[in-house]
Amino acid sequence: MAWHGHLTLDYRRESDGRCTALDRHEGPLRVLQRLYPEGPGICHHVLVHPPGGIVGGDQLEIEASLGPGSHALITTPGATRFYRSAGAPARQQLRARLAEGARLDWLPLETIVYDGALAENRLVFELAPGAEMLGWDVLALGLPAAGQGFARGHYQQHLELPGRWLERGLIRADDHRLLHSPLGLGGRPVLAALWFAAGQALAPARREALLEMARHEIASAGWDWAGCTAPEDGVLVLRLLAERVEPALALLSRVWSAWRHEAWGLAPCAPRIWKT
Numbered sequence: 001m002a003w004h005g006h007l008t009l010d011y012r013r014e015s016d017g018r019c020t021a022l023d024r025h026e027g028p029l030r031v032l033q034r035l036y037p038e039g040p041g042i043c044h045h046v047l048v049h050p051p052g053g054i055v056g057g058d059q060l061e062i063e064a065s066l067g068p069g070s071h072a073l074i075t076t077p078g079a080t081r082f083y084r085s086a087g088a089p090a091r092q093q094l095r096a097r098l099a100e101g102a103r104l105d106w107l108p109l110e111t112i113v114y115d116g117a118l119a120e121n122r123l124v125f126e127l128a129p130g131a132e133m134l135g136w137d138v139l140a141l142g143l144p145a146a147g148q149g150f151a152r153g154h155y156q157q158h159l160e161l162p163g164r165w166l167e168r169g170l171i172r173a174d175d176h177r178l179l180h181s182p183l184g185l186g187g188r189p190v191l192a193a194l195w196f197a198a199g200q201a202l203a204p205a206r207r208e209a210l211l212e213m214a215r216h217e218i219a220s221a222g223w224d225w226a227g228c229t230a231p232e233d234g235v236l237v238l239r240l241l242a243e244r245v246e247p248a249l250a251l252l253s254r255v256w257s258a259w260r261h262e263a264w265g266l267a268p269c270a271p272r273i274w275k276t
Contacts, residue, residue: 002057002088005029009062011043011102013069019043021072029060032077038269042071046273047108049080054092056085056118062094066102066131073105075271079140080108084116085153093122098131098199103264106135107256107271110190110245113141113155115148115173122158127199134196134259136252140245141171141179141189150179150189161197165235188225190242194252196259201233206263213258214238221251228255 005027012020018040023031028050035044047062054060066072082090098104104125113119125133137159141150154172159165171178178184185191196210207230214228214236226240238255242248257268 002055002059003028003051004058005049005060007031007047007060007062009045009064009072009074010067011065011070011072012067013041013071017041019070019072021045029062033273035272037272038266042073042269044073044075044269044271046271047074047076053081053083054090054119055083056090057088058090060092062096064094064096064104066096066098066104068099069101070099071103073107073269073271075273076108077273078109080111082111082113082117082119082155084114085118087118089118089120091120091122093120093124095124095126096133097126098128098133100128100130100199102128102131104131104133104135105256105260106133108137109274110138110140110249112143113139113150113153115142115151115153117153117155119154120156120158124158124160124162125197126162127197129199131199132197132263134194134256134263136192136194136256138192138245138248138252139190141173141191144189144244159193161232161235165197165232167193185241186225188241188243190245190248192240192242192248192252194238194255196236196263198234207233207236210236210259210262213262214255217251217254217258221254223251226251 007029008024010022021043032046032048159167228238
């Protein structure tokens with residue numbers, strides 16, 4: 001039996017500065033916790049999928065609306081797991097709309113694509129002028145730490161800021177040239193991206209400062225398979241390849257912390273759920 005889950009999130013900044021959050025769910029996709037570790041102005045949300053994984057035929061949809069001046073940090077308590085499919089694809093999609101002055105930290109833990117999975121992941125972020133976001137996406141093909149590879153199936157990724165930035169790719173398990181060639185993934189099963197996006201062009205000095213921060217962290221970590229660029233005047237993207245998830249997340253966390261402080265004047269505040 002396929003699961004269909006739909007979650008709607010609505011964030012609003014009240015006159016006293018508090019960020020309120022309303023949620024409505026259908027099916028097995030919901031909010032586990034609503035926390036305010038940084039004070040009432042920033043809402044931390046933890047999203048869960050109680051069945052524990054996504055299989056063929058499942059469809060999960062998240063719609064997030066951030067009102068003017070609101071700030072949300074959204075994460076998950078563990079990895080998103082796409083399990084083996086008997087034939088139908090499994091789909092997960094997010095559409096987030098940020099109004100003027102809104103901010104979003106989109107920080108889910110890694111996505112694991114098991115051998116035999118047929119998975120599709122679609123992320124769309126619409127940013128009004130004055131809105132900004134930090135987000136990341138971490139993908140593990142198979143279970144590298146357990147020595148379990150990704151020999152069958154496919155994973156399709158769609159990451160978009162409409163009209164400004166689009167990354168779309170299909171990874172097939174039988175595409176050995178892509179997976180193993182030095183011009184492809186070079187046998188590295190973990191792919192990750194971290195981005196900072198604004199609803200308008202960034203001032204050149206601000207853009208360069210953020211780029212240099214990311215490049216400094218990459219160099220300090222001695223990371224050979226990572227780089228940071230600005231594909232659009234209002235978008236910065238750090239991309240990396242890795243053998244394991246943990247060092248990839250560690251580097252992304254350092255750059256996220258540096259960018260958050262530089263761009264928003266906010267200290268890093270890792271979600272509490274990651275420490276339990």
